[in-house]
Amino acid sequence: MSKSKSVAMEPFSINETNVSRAYAKILLRIINGPGTEVSPLMLSISEFEKEDDNLVGSLDTLLKIKGRCVVEDVAYTIFPQRLWQMAQGNRAKLFSYYKMAFPAYQAMNRKANGRGLYFERMMMYGRGPSDGNQLEYMLSQYEGRGGVRDSMMQVTTFDPERDHTPSAQIGFPCLQHVTFVPTKTGLVLNAFYATQQIFDKALGNYLGLKQLGEFMASEMKMPFVRLNVMVGVAKLERIAKTDAGLKPVIAAAEASIGKIQKAGAVGPALQLAQAVN
Numbered sequence: 407m408s409k410s411k412s413v414a415m416e417p418f419s420i421n422e423t424n425v426s427r428a429y430a431k432i433l434l435r436i437i438n439g440p441g442t443e444v445s446p447l448m449l450s451i452s453e454f455e456k457e458d459d460n461l462v463g464s465l466d467t468l469l470k471i472k473g474r475c476v477v478e479d480v481a482y483t484i485f486p487q488r489l490w491q492m493a494q495g496n497r498a499k500l501f502s503y504y505k506m507a508f509p510a511y512q513a514m515n516r517k518a519n520g521r522g523l524y525f526e527r528m529m530m531y532g533r534g535p536s537d538g539n540q541l542e543y544m545l546s547q548y549e550g551r552g553g554v555r556d557s558m559m560q561v562t563t564f565d566p567e568r569d570h571t572p573s574a575q576i577g578f579p580c581l582q583h584v585t586f587v588p589t590k591t592g593l594v595l596n597a598f599y600a601t602q603q604i605f606d607k608a609l610g611n612y613l614g615l616k617q618l619g620e621f622m623a624s625e626m627k628m629p630f631v632r633l634n635v636m637v638g639v640a641k642l643e644r645i646a647k648t649d650a651g652l653k654p655v656i657a658a659a660e661a662s663i664g665k666i667q668k669a670g671a672v673g674p675a676l677q678l679a680q681a682v683n
Contacts (some may be wrong), residue, residue, distance in 0.1 A: 480610020
């Protein structure tokens with residue numbers, strides 16, 4: 407058993423006002439700390455200020471170099487923002503467009519998407535009311551009754567029938583389920599991950615969840631006020647902490663949370679990346 411797993415780790419909690427700054431704090435916590443994991447991770451985001459384009463762009467550049475999906479494409483697996491824009495606020499059209507497009511999404515990357523995508527599991531689960539469309543069932547019940555019990559407002563993506571497999575590694579699904587909580591001030595979305603990949607998935611995950619929350623809040627005629635994400639084990643994998651390619655991402659993360667050092671000095675995370683350049 408590794409040293410990092412020999413004792414229970416302390417929770418790492420973040421409360422921020424935009425997704426990119428929350429991601430910056432997680433990345434720097436791992437880069438500057440021992441090991442490559444945070445367990446458990448709990449983050450909460452409200453206000454939803456404008457995202458840090460510099461951080462997103464820096465990460466996208468490195469993701470492309472490493473042959474990974476960019477942030478927007480990862481977000482799309484949780485909520486298809488472009489299709490929602492095409493649907494012009496008509497959710498029936500959104501669901502119809504996605505059903506038509508899903509086979510093409512799978513065909514574009516059969517290895518990554520062969521087991522499904524998160525939004526597909528939410529609206530094409532394969533069984534259940536509303537023909538397996540969990541989102542439509544919740545929204546129709548909420549509209550028809552003027553509100554429903556809180557325990558109804560949850561969507562599952564993990565399916566034991568399909569996902570309990572002895573395979574050593576499967577890339578999907580890490581997100582287990584999401585819940586929606588209508589409050590007096592607006593809608594709260596809670597998301598639960600068993601594990602999460604910090605380098606190539608986390609920022610896109612958070613943006614996709616934010617977009618999903620905005621969609622559901624819009625359909626429920628209320629503002630979207632908070633996103634909470636709980637992760638059992640957040641891992642920095644598929645890239646080394648000392649990879650020189652991380653230098654601009656680390657610098658952008660430090661700048662995003664206001665920790666830029668005075669001229670002529672760099673933060674400890676950037677020093678680590680420069681050491682192997």
